[in-house]
Amino acid sequence: MLHFSRDEFAGRRDRLLAEMASNKLDAMLLFSQASMYWLTGYDTFGFCFFQCLVVKGDGEMRLLTRSADLRQARHTSIIEQITVWRDRGSADPTVDLRDMLEEMDLLGARIGVEWATHGLTAANGQMLEARLTSFATLKDASDLIPGLRAVKSPAEIETVREAARLGDLAFEAGLAQIKPGADEADILAAMQGAVLAGGGDYPANPFIIGSGDDALLCRYKSGRRRLDENDQLTLEWAGVKAQYHAALMRTVIVGSPSDRHLQLFDAAREALLAVEAVMRPGFTFGDVFDAHAAVMERHELARHRLSACGYSLGGTFAPSWMDTPMFVAGNAAPIVPNMTLFAHMIIADSDTGTAMTLGRTYLTTEGMAEPLSALPLDLALR
Numbered sequence: 001m002l003h004f005s006r007d008e009f010a011g012r013r014d015r016l017l018a019e020m021a022s023n024k025l026d027a028m029l030l031f032s033q034a035s036m037y038w039l040t041g042y043d044t045f046g047f048c049f050f051q052c053l054v055v056k057g058d059g060e061m062r063l064l065t066r067s068a069d070l071r072q073a074r075h076t077s078i079i080e081q082i083t084v085w086r087d088r089g090s091a092d093p094t095v096d097l098r099d100m101l102e103e104m105d106l107l108g109a110r111i112g113v114e115w116a117t118h119g120l121t122a123a124n125g126q127m128l129e130a131r132l133t134s135f136a137t138l139k140d141a142s143d144l145i146p147g148l149r150a151v152k153s154p155a156e157i158e159t160v161r162e163a164a165r166l167g168d169l170a171f172e173a174g175l176a177q178i179k180p181g182a183d184e185a186d187i188l189a190a191m192q193g194a195v196l197a198g199g200g201d202y203p204a205n206p207f208i209i210g211s212g213d214d215a216l217l218c219r220y221k222s223g224r225r226r227l228d229e230n231d232q233l234t235l236e237w238a239g240v241k242a243q244y245h246a247a248l249m250r251t252v253i254v255g256s257p258s259d260r261h262l263q264l265f266d267a268a269r270e271a272l273l274a275v276e277a278v279m280r281p282g283f284t285f286g287d288v289f290d291a292h293a294a295v296m297e298r299h300e301l302a303r304h305r306l307s308a309c310g311y312s313l314g315g316t317f318a319p320s321w322m323d324t325p326m327f328v329a330g331n332a333a334p335i336v337p338n339m340t341l342f343a344h345m346i347i348a349d350s351d352t353g354t355a356m357t358l359g360r361t362y363l364t365t366e367g368m369a370e371p372l373s374a375l376p377l378d379l380a381l382r
Helices: 006-022 033-040 067-076 093-103 122-132 144-149 154-175 184-197 212-216 259-278 285-298
Strands: 027-030 052-056 061-065 081-084 110-113 137-140 208-211 231-241 244-254 310-312 323-326 340-349 354-363
Touching: 006 027, 006 033, 006 052, 006 144, 027 033, 033 052, 033 061, 033 144, 052 093, 061 067, 061 093, 067 081, 093 122, 144 323, 154 184, 154 231, 154 244, 154 340, 154 354, 184 208, 184 231, 208 212, 212 231, 212 354, 231 354, 244 340, 259 285, 259 340, 259 354, 285 340
Parallel strands: 027 110, 061 081, 110 137
Antiparallel strands: 027 052, 052 061, 208 231, 231 244, 244 354, 310 323, 310 340, 340 354
């Protein structure tokens, strides 16, 4: 059930080992499910419990996990050595991890830890630190694999292209359902159904849908409504293939758009095109945000924009498909070729109750970024 070849995984391992050597790390403790998936293909939501993939500087890998994920790891990954910690009332898996590290001859080693991940709760992190502080030297290596994952291989790019195709199909399926009186539930069902029917997957976070006043929101919330004769509907969704995401965002106008809708759409489109112009080598993630902010300022929309306008995308897991780096002010991370980046222009004018969004995923190149969606940048009207 591997989504990528063993040669692909070997190349990723070699990149990681080179970074570990550069950072003088004898081993890494991986807690991010995205890191484990990228490195080995291990595909699970079992990271809601304690699990750890240990990677030594010589390339040896061992997974510590629960019995429920033993077969999952064997079936989806290249991991050969798997240790199971036993669920019981007084279980402390950090004891099992320490014992495993000792078996791997890592006593006194310099070990990098992925602290900044949803795969390691604060409680488990405290137990880990207490258990290993006298065993080894622990260093924060949270950014090491995310930095490697941000630049995609040809095989990953092919997967993201397929995700983008599924994202376009999802919008077309949803758009066919949008009309006065339509139920948001039918729109969501059509969009997610198109992705699944096309061979894709569930996304790392729910599709965002909101109409009326809720069109100004940029998070999913429970509850459905039917569309009015004149309405606004904000959608943020992603095509997903083998856990790789290609996100898109649109605000669809039902009935006649207001003058404010048209003003905000013009600003959103201008800002997205300005962002495209600097989404290339020689610029930074902060430069991309500044291009977005400058357009919003010219349109007197500084109060109505967000403090971020996008982020990297890749193979990610719940609770979010957002990856790093992000388009925020002052982010000095450079734009380099072969990144897959989602840029979203989100305008929420609470003064007038008007929403407008526009966004799509790009592949960076040696020159201008390539949009991966074939959807036009037109105001969607129904």
